[in-house]
Amino acid sequence: MGTVSDQKVQTNLKLAPERALALDIAAAVEHKDKARIVEEALALREELMGREYAKVLQAALALRVSTDPSARLDAIKALRDDVPGATPDGSVTVTAALARLRARSQPTQ
């Protein structure tokens, strides 16, 4: 089996006109070579789908499909970004407001 360096790879990207324009703009804004920007975008794809991704996907699915308000609130907590000044249970979304209202109305065990 050949290595990547043995294989023929396509280096002349055929981009749609609007994508080519976007790449031109990115290169101008960042003062970088266009190939470098494409490489960074590919690296970002890999990073986005990394190990931590499975955890956040579970949280997103729980928020999407769970009917348990407590599970939904946990999922919201797990999905939120780290922002200075934000509070752990402080989501201001309508989704969180509804889940909190429902959690309060549930009978305690």
Added chain:
Amino acid sequence: MSDLAVTARCWEDLAALPLEVAEHILEVFVERRAEDPQSGETMKGVGGPLRKLHADLSGGRSIRAVTWYDRRRDVCWLLGAGDHSVYDRVEAMAPSGRHLPTAEDIANFEADAPIRLMERVLRAARPALEAALAAPNIEVPVTNSPPPNAYFRVDGSRLWVRVVIVERGYRQVSDRQLAAVWASVFGTADMTLDYPPDGGAWDSLYMVGPCPSPDAWPPRKLLDRV
């Protein structure tokens, strides 16, 4: 389509109301303000402008709320809720600015970016899918403000979702936001990451899964409406 948010102070108003009333206010807030955050009668005598939200319930129950559109962040805030007296309460707080979102509300709003994206995608998903089904192989925008941009494209029995991850030199999406789009559109259905036969756009990630039927795929406007 604008984002929607509820201040911590308004949450206290909602928590003091019966559950069905509080839920109804949130439902009407989503229905009326997501499409047009500047709709509704303006309150006189206070700046903002602040807008009245009428959410009457059956049986002559008069329910009112107050909203404010934060143009810079493109979000409509729910500031107060209750009966008619909510107008007086908001008006009384207005001189000190206590009726508006606090710095903590703003920080919490920023932290909510993935959940807000999920809400936006769900609100737009059905009309976008219908438009994509009507024009196969044409990309239809699902959400574009604030970033990331996401598009639907129907290809036979498959639905492609393109999420732009880099725009004008900046990263536009986090792993949490990507998970939010994934879960919003496909839920627990099978989905894979793939590239279109033409290679696709260098700045985007592509998800592809079974194309849902709009009849059997009604993402709710309210994520919590079960």
